[in-house]
Amino acid sequence: MSDPLDVSGGSGPSGPLDVSGGSGPSDPLRLFGQFVGSWDVESSLAGAGEWHFAWILGGTAIQDVISPVGAPPEQQGTTVRAYDPGAGLWHVFYTCPQDGEFVLLTGRAEGERIVQLGHDLAGPSRRLRWTFSDIEPASFRWTGEVSTDGGATWRLTHEMRAKRRT
Numbered sequence: 001m002s003d004p005l006d007v008s009g010g011s012g013p014s015g016p017l018d019v020s021g022g023s024g025p026s027d028p029l030r031l032f033g034q035f036v037g038s039w040d041v042e043s044s045l046a047g048a049g050e051w052h053f054a055w056i057l058g059g060t061a062i063q064d065v066i067s068p069v070g071a072p073p074e075q076q077g078t079t080v081r082a083y084d085p086g087a088g089l090w091h092v093f094y095t096c097p098q099d100g101e102f103v104l105l106t107g108r109a110e111g112e113r114i115v116q117l118g119h120d121l122a123g124p125s126r127r128l129r130w131t132f133s134d135i136e137p138a139s140f141r142w143t144g145e146v147s148t149d150g151g152a153t154w155r156l157t158h159e160m161r162a163k164r165r166t
Helices: none
Strands: 037-043 047-056 061-068 077-084 089-096 101-110 113-120 127-136 139-147 155-164
Touching: 047 155, 089 113, 101 127
Parallel strands: none
Antiparallel strands: 037 047, 037 155, 047 061, 061 077, 077 089, 089 101, 101 113, 113 127, 127 139, 139 155
């Protein structure tokens, strides 16, 4: 699959998309900026896939596109993550319209993990927790969990392991 974000023309904060490392390591934008580039993923739900991350909006946000290998564009999902310096957190929006998925979360670092909490269109009674963990320069683990009791207990619904391609 060709890169759905067409990152080949990225030119940093002045261009529409950028796959360079972006900000310095202490900059809050590095939390998700470390994932900029292309990744091969193995998903517990969809098997082999691709995950592409790029800077957008002048280097102030990150967009990713994820899909099973060979999937048509309408079966791809996309996430936009924008940092809110006043609140000290990330606002996260994921959608895969064909599947009826529209998810709103907030994210922040928790130790060596990145935890995103929120809900989907099913409403606030169905809480979601998406976590990036085991983060290394060339790999990471992502898990999706659901809670129907206000976050008292969580059920694992999806796991992905990613290896950096570029």
